[in-house]
Amino acid sequence: MKNRYLMALPLAATLMVPAMAQQNSSSTNTQQPAATSTQNAPATPDQASSSDTSARQPLQPQLKQGFWGHLNPFARKKYLERQLSPIRNRVNELDELTANNSKMLKDVDARATEGIRQASAKADQADQHAVDAGNRAQQANQTATQAGTRLQTVSTVVGNIDQYKPATQAEIHFKPGQTVLSAKAKEALDEMAQNLKDQKGYIVEVQGFSSGRGSAAISSSHAMADSVVRYLVLNHEIPVYRIFEVGMGNAPVQSADGSKAAKLRGGKVNVTLMKNGIDQLATAQPNGEAQPQSQQQQQMSQSPQ
Numbered sequence: 001m002k003n004r005y006l007m008a009l010p011l012a013a014t015l016m017v018p019a020m021a022q023q024n025s026s027s028t029n030t031q032q033p034a035a036t037s038t039q040n041a042p043a044t045p046d047q048a049s050s051s052d053t054s055a056r057q058p059l060q061p062q063l064k065q066g067f068w069g070h071l072n073p074f075a076r077k078k079y080l081e082r083q084l085s086p087i088r089n090r091v092n093e094l095d096e097l098t099a100n101n102s103k104m105l106k107d108v109d110a111r112a113t114e115g116i117r118q119a120s121a122k123a124d125q126a127d128q129h130a131v132d133a134g135n136r137a138q139q140a141n142q143t144a145t146q147a148g149t150r151l152q153t154v155s156t157v158v159g160n161i162d163q164y165k166p167a168t169q170a171e172i173h174f175k176p177g178q179t180v181l182s183a184k185a186k187e188a189l190d191e192m193a194q195n196l197k198d199q200k201g202y203i204v205e206v207q208g209f210s211s212g213r214g215s216a217a218i219s220s221s222h223a224m225a226d227s228v229v230r231y232l233v234l235n236h237e238i239p240v241y242r243i244f245e246v247g248m249g250n251a252p253v254q255s256a257d258g259s260k261a262a263k264l265r266g267g268k269v270n271v272t273l274m275k276n277g278i279d280q281l282a283t284a285q286p287n288g289e290a291q292p293q294s295q296q297q298q299q300m301s302q303s304p305q
Helices: 002-040 051-055 077-159 183-193 214-236 293-302
Strands: 165-174 202-210 243-247 267-275
Touching (some): 183 214, 183 267, 214 267
Parallel strands (some): 202 243
């Protein structure tokens, strides 16, 4: 009987040691939640500013160890849950911070991309405006050059408005006592007057010469000149105010080289086409003539802004 008691005493002592270690660990864990609840209490205004910083402090290891060291082999599920809860909370907090940082990075990237796109669009628009401005400046320069050239032409023509120069000459010969135009004379007048219908700035000088003497020669020269004028007016519709006729009678006629001509036999009419250069205004228009101002304004209003 005594031997049984002696064997039971070491066994009881062995079972009491884990129980005491479990009790010490339970008391330690009980103090830890109390401290945690104290930390979770509403913070004062002085502590509110440092709450985020203290929440992100590294976890402090438990320096107090039980009989079994860091982990009691006989620890219960609640004990393990209390040990793992701070670690789980810190991991969740880190996940949340990582998600927030990723979201912020995506927002910054999206804003940067949109800003770059808008800046590129504005740069393209500015380039388009610059190209349009360059084209308009070039067109304005071209228009100014054309206007200067035309102004110079107009000034030259206006300065020489009364300075008529011979352009074409023709001699119409008549037999003695004849005042009717021959077929050859009509051909010469047709060749001279074929392009005068729509022209401007010209006159036709008609001078009649006749052999003989005195008033008879003057009357004959007038009759021959009248035949030429009548043909030009009726057949080529040349206005009468552009024709200047004079009967020279038997006045001496100089040849084209300036020498004195031979004595006439019958009669002659000199027809000279004189021009003052005003027709150059119609032909001086450049091919790229400037557009009217209304059309330019319409194009400017239709260009991209």
